[in-house]
Amino acid sequence: MNFNQLLTDDRAVSPVIGVILMVAITVILAAVIGTFVLGLGDQVSDSAPQASFSFDFADGGDGFGGNANDVVNITHEGGETIENxxxxxxxxxxNSLSYVANDSNxxxxxxxxxxxxxxxxKVNSGETIRVVWTNPNGGxxxxxxxATAPQ
Known part of the structure; x- marks a missing residue:
C-alpha cells in the first residue's frame, strides 16, 4: 500500500465544499430578500435603546406629598447614548412636573x-415617573x- 498516494488524494473534497458554499449562499440570500420583501427590514433598527436610569426621590419638607419642593433626580447610569x-x-x-434647570445636565x-x-x-406621593423614548422614524x-415616588 502506498501511503503517500493515500494522503495526497483529495479528489472528492472540492465538489463537496462547492456544494456546501452554494447552499449557504442561497439560504442567506433568500433570508435577506425575504426580510426586506416582507417589510421587516425597516423595523430592525427601530428598537428602543438599551439604557439604565436611576431615580432618586427627595422630600422637600412636610412629608412626601407633591409640594413644590418634592424632587425626582433621574440619572442615566449606563448603556447606549440617546438623542435628547x-x-x-x-x-x-x-401636578405637572416642573423642570429644575440649575440641577440638570x-x-x-x-x-x-x-x-x-x-x-x-412637584412630584406627587405615589406618582409613577417615566422616561419615554419616541422613535424618530415612526413616532x-x-x-x-x-419608578414610583414614595408614599
Whole structure:
C-alpha cells in the first residue's frame, strides 16, 4: 500500500465544499430578500435603546406629598447614548412636573449619556415617573425606565 498516494488524494473534497458554499449562499440570500420583501427590514433598527436610569426621590419638607419642593433626580447610569430630542419625562400625577434647570445636565451636547442627570419638582406621593423614548422614524413610543415616588 502506498501511503503517500493515500494522503495526497483529495479528489472528492472540492465538489463537496462547492456544494456546501452554494447552499449557504442561497439560504442567506433568500433570508435577506425575504426580510426586506416582507417589510421587516425597516423595523430592525427601530428598537428602543438599551439604557439604565436611576431615580432618586427627595422630600422637600412636610412629608412626601407633591409640594413644590418634592424632587425626582433621574440619572442615566449606563448603556447606549440617546438623542435628547427623542426622550421625554412624564408623570401620572395631578401636578405637572416642573423642570429644575440649575440641577440638570441632561442633553447638554444633544445626547444623553452615562452620568447625565435631569431634575423635576412637584412630584406627587405615589406618582409613577417615566422616561419615554419616541422613535424618530415612526413616532412610536417606548417606556425605557419608570419608578414610583414614595408614599
Amino acid at each position: 430630542s427623542t426622550l421625554s419625562v412624564s408623570g401620572d400625577g395631578t 441632561w442633553g447638554d451636547d444633544d445626547v444623553v449619556s452615562a452620568g447625565d442627570r435631569i431634575s423635576f419638582e 412610536s413610543t417606548n417606556t425605557i425606565a419608570r
